[in-house]
Amino acid sequence: MPERKPDIKRLTELSLLTAVSLIMFVIEMQLPPIVPVPGVKLGLANIITVYAVYNYKPQEAALVFTVRVLIGSLFSGNVTALIFSFSGGVLCLLGMILISRISDVSMIVPASVIGAALHNIGQIIAAVFVMNTTAVISYLPYLLFAGSIAGAFTGTCALLVIKRIRPPKD
Amino acid sequence: MKKKILIIISAAIFLVSGALSVYLYNKKPDGRTVEIISDGKVLYELDIENESDREITVEFDGRKNIIKIENSDVYVSDAECYDHTCMKMGRLSQSGVPIVCLPNKLIIRYKEGGGELDART
Structure with missing residues (x-):
């Protein structure tokens, strides 16, 4: 089956990416929070999401993200976080896929910052529904500020990874 | 471009x-009135300056948050949740940032002037 070979190679790569992002997620879980504001964190695992968006098909990046979030929530035993991860992540993923279509890898840091901002907006929308009050919107400026720093960081990391690894472009 | x-x-x-x-x-x-909101409902409105030191227990879904009022200041002293972010956030007066406990749907904040009545209905 010669035509099946690249599929399996791809599947292995995606599994590897998912595993790496899960490891990053678990490591970050052990670190103490930088600032005691709910929702603020570095999001190391998103380095892989950014990398996948730029080097794989949109559905493949979405797959890596979904599996990571689902298994990650099992690892952390934190079901509430799953809602926030998903609402933020989906919005972020859509935005970043769109940006990666209209620009190239050189724009990965701004794209990542915009992605982080979309992630924060998704989180707050979810929080409004979960908490049943609009009071949480007052958190948005802090989340966006922390998010844009975290986004610049993850974007830079992803850029470094892309520069070092020559991925098989389909 | x-x-x-x-x-x-x-x-x-x-x-x-x-x-x-x-x-x-x-x-x-805006003021010195502190609201304690649980699951979208305002449970307490405290005039923090004239409030005597005491403890308030708010329960959501069987999980308790112990809110302490001390020297005209509010903080969460104990929370039955997995991350205790609300406890780490410290005292409300340190900044205007609301104290939030996401798993127990609790918010403690300074009341804003007007426009917040619909949150209660």
């Missing part, structure tokens, strides 16, 4: 949110 737009948007997000955060963080709260 697209590149410029992307850079401008991301820089704008950073600068505007940064400026807004600094402004909100340093802003004096």
